[in-house]
Amino acid sequence: MASNQSRWPGGAHSRRGFMESAAGVTASLAIARGPSLAADVAPRLPTVRFGKYDVTRLIVGSNPFYGYSHSVPVLDQLMRDWNTPERVCQTLHACEQNGINTYQGNASERGVADLARFRAEDGKLQAISLAAGDVVAQVVQRVRPIGIAHHGENTDRLFREGKLQEVHEFTKRVRQAGVMVGVSTHQPENIARVEELGRDVDFYMGCVYNRTRTPEQLKALVGDVPEPPTEVYLRGDPARMYGVMRQTSKPCLAFKVLAAGRVAASFKAVEQAFRVAFQSIKPTDCVIVGMFPRFKDEVAENAGHVRRILAPAS
Secondary structure, eight states: OOOHHHHSOSOOOBHHHHHHHHTTOOGGGOOOSOOOOOSSOOOOOOEEEETTEEEESEEEESGGGGTOOSSOHHHHHHHHHHOOHHHHHHHHHHHHHTTOOEEEEEOSHHHHHHHHHHHHTTOOOEEEEEEOSSOHHHHHHHHOOSEEEEOHHHHHHHHHTTOHHHHHHHHHHHHHHTSEEEEEESOHHHHHHHHHHTOOOSEEEEESSOOOOOHHHHHHHHSSOOSSTTOOOOTTHHHHHHHHHHHOSSOEEEEOTTTTTTOOSOHHHHHHHHHHHHHHSOTTOEEEEEOOBTSSOHHHHHHHHHHHHTSOOO
16 A cells, blocks of 8 residues: 555645644644655544444544535635545545544535545545435445434534434435434434434434524523524533433444634643543544545544544553
């Protein structure tokens, strides 16, 4: 396998680095070359059983690839401009080289095309998809995922509108398609509700920050409605989501454990956020993290954090 130097284009900025620069922390942004990675493939990160599959406890997410920074529009555009199909595939190959074996993506036209290109380049990452509506058959055919989760923002909206049956019908279609059945949400009470109803679900995806509160709920909590109201990250939220995840025996995939790049004060701060996540979830759970290796090698750094945190005690 070619070394990472041949896979990565020169020059790199990262979403996390972008946040650091805004905060005046510039030392880590001085890297003016592509990420360094040994030619040899790193050992696989620790895994958990996910149905009949083994999934690494660190899963790479797709949001940065397609401009979903959950921050500011200029960062969305930076992500979209930099993440050409070639670079998306380079990042996925780097994840594989660093011991990650699973990718959580979307079923958009661009997402499907990038995954097909990665697989044509002999990429082996397993895929977990997010979707909503009557698209399950198409997603299974085009993505060949090991699991499909009902998209979180749609879950939250339907639960708020009292339309739980639509989520249930979606999960029934996923079951009939023969892949793992999931529900994604930003609100811990929605996981609790699905559990209470005894729905046929194999796994949950949970955003550890509740970013789908209504303006009315935010005003009651903080006395005003922040701008934008869809990107509010409260420090008390992760403990609430982690608590619900621990209460279900089903595998849970925690996402936004770094608050969409807001946990970026230092290398140690990022590692501490990973540490809190793994200490807070079950041993059968995983974390999903999007990666944007434009200023520094986030792939190697994130894999290194997880490898150290999950290393067996000597």
